[in-house]
Every structure is written in structure tokens, then in C-alpha cells.
Amino acid sequence: MVTNDNTATDYNLQVHHIRPRIRLRNIVFLIFAVLGLFITFAFGIWRWQFALQNFGPASIRNWISPVFWFFFLFLFISIVAFLNLRRFQGVELQISPWGLVIQKIDMLKAIKWLDVSRIRTSLVRYGLFGLSWGRKTELEIFTEDGQRYRFDQSIEAIDSLIELTKRYVYPILFDKYRESFNRGEPLNFGPLILTAEGILNSRKALRWKDLGKIKLKEGALQLKPFENIDGPNLSIPAHKIPNIDLCIQLIRQMARQP
Numbered sequence: 001m002v003t004n005d006n007t008a009t010d011y012n013l014q015v016h017h018i019r020p021r022i023r024l025r026n027i028v029f030l031i032f033a034v035l036g037l038f039i040t041f042a043f044g045i046w047r048w049q050f051a052l053q054n055f056g057p058a059s060i061r062n063w064i065s066p067v068f069w070f071f072f073l074f075l076f077i078s079i080v081a082f083l084n085l086r087r088f089q090g091v092e093l094q095i096s097p098w099g100l101v102i103q104k105i106d107m108l109k110a111i112k113w114l115d116v117s118r119i120r121t122s123l124v125r126y127g128l129f130g131l132s133w134g135r136k137t138e139l140e141i142f143t144e145d146g147q148r149y150r151f152d153q154s155i156e157a158i159d160s161l162i163e164l165t166k167r168y169v170y171p172i173l174f175d176k177y178r179e180s181f182n183r184g185e186p187l188n189f190g191p192l193i194l195t196a197e198g199i200l201n202s203r204k205a206l207r208w209k210d211l212g213k214i215k216l217k218e219g220a221l222q223l224k225p226f227e228n229i230d231g232p233n234l235s236i237p238a239h240k241i242p243n244i245d246l247c248i249q250l251i252r253q254m255a256r257q258p
Contacts, residue, residue, distance in 0.1 A: 031082035036074035118242035
């Protein structure tokens with residue numbers, strides 16, 4: 001059973017900001033792009049005048065076309081960098097046992113853990129031939145009113161944010177799931193439905209008493225019957241299952257029931 005085993009330190013307010021390296025990178029890109037705009041603009045004016053004086057108006061297009069494309073490339077980079085700086089400016093996340101507060105320059109939003117319907121986390125590692133050079137970590141929070149809030153590795157200590165979110169949300173959701181199940185209601189986890197008889201996945205059904213192996217492997221939840229049981233093997237991509245940690249815990253408990 002999931003328990004909320006918080007220590008005294010868990011009740012201290014934790015604050016997360018945008019990683020300084022993210023802001024610095026966008027500042028560097030913005031400076032680089034603005035310099036590129038000035039250089040390409042000046043170079044384009046020079047080529048335009050040179051072509052006009054030496055080859056006539058008909059040749060201007062061929063002379064300034066390459067500069068034109070570089071100018072718009074730098075313009076695009078500068079716009080993206082500026083929008084990112086504006087988006088990240090003043091961003092602060094305050095996480096506590098009662099909820100999460102998202103603060104920006106022009107916005108203040110409070111999310112109560114009681115209002116969270118599900119969370120989704122993902123971790124993708126980038127690499128080749130066994131060598132890893134980076135990863136992409138995401139946390140998505142969905143609320144009962146249909147709102148979605150997405151956070152990624154641009155937030156400092158994103159792993160800590162994910163861990164605390166699960167610690168506060170999962171006990172609440174577990175109680176809701178248990179109450180619903182005790183009332184005889186099926187539990188919906190995306191492509192999986194947990195019923196009193198077993199697990200449903202599309203047209204496949206696996207009874208609790210037949211469930212032998214439960215594994216989260218290679219980005220998929222794998223459910224297999226006992227070797228001497230003729231039942232379906234279920235393999236569902238993990239990212240399609242909301243609250244997958246709770247889903248696995250509930251499946252393990254149900255499978256142990258007589």
C-alpha cells in the first residue's frame with residue numbers, strides 16, 4: 001500500500017528556478033544573432049551597391065540572395081532566443097505538501113495536489129553504440145479541469161521536482177483508486193483497464209489468478225501469464241499509461257489476491 005512517509009524536512013518549501021545555463025545559452029544566441037543581423041545587413045547593402053554600379057539592376061537579385069537568406073536565419077535565431085528569454089524570465093516553482101505554485105513575471109498559478117488527476121514522466125537518453133551524450137526529462141501534470149502543465153530539464157533539479165510530485169500526489173490518487181475499486185468501478189489507466197476479474201487491454205483479457213510476471217522493461221509494461229497458463233502476453237508502451245507507478249503497484253496487489 002502506498003503511504004505518505006514524509007519526514008520533517010519534506011514539509012519545507014522547495015523552490016526551483018530555470019537553470020542558469022539555459023538563460024546564459026539564450027543570451028549568447030541572442031547576442032550572436034543580433035551581431036549576425038547587423039553584419040549581414042551591412043554586407044547586403046555593400047553587395048547591392050557593388051552590383052548596381054558594376055553590373056546593373058538586373059544582377060542585384062543574384063548578388064544579394066545569399067545574404068538575404070543568412071539575414072533571415074539570424075532573424076529567426078534572434079526571435080527564438082528572445083522569446084525563450086521572455087518565457088524563462090522570472091520563472092519560479094514552489095513545491096510544498098499541499099501543492100505547486102508556478103510564478104512568472106505576469107502569472108501566478110497554484111495547483112493543489114487534490115486537483116491532480118494524473119502525472120506523466122518520461123526520460124529519453126541520447127546516444128550511440130552504448131555511449132550517452134545527453135537526456136531529455138519531462139514531467140507533465142494533468143488536473144481535473146483538463147489543464148496540463150509541462151516541465152522539462154530547463155528546470156533546475158528536475159529529478160527532485162519529479163520525486164516530490166510523485167510523493168505528494170500518489171498517496172492521494174491511490175486512495176481515490178482504492179475507493180473506486182471497492183465500489184466495483186473499473187480503473188482506467190489509458191489502454192489498460194483493471195477490473196475485479198483481471199486486466200483488459202483492447203480485446204485481450206488476463207485474469208488476476210493467471211498473471212505471473214510484471215516487468216517494466218525497454219520502455220514498456222510487460223504482463224505475462226504463468227508458464228503453464230494459456231493466456232495473452234501484454235506489452236504496452238509506458239508513456240501511454242498514466243500514473244504508471246501506481247498502475248504497477250495496484251496490479252501487483254491485485255495479483256496477490258486469492
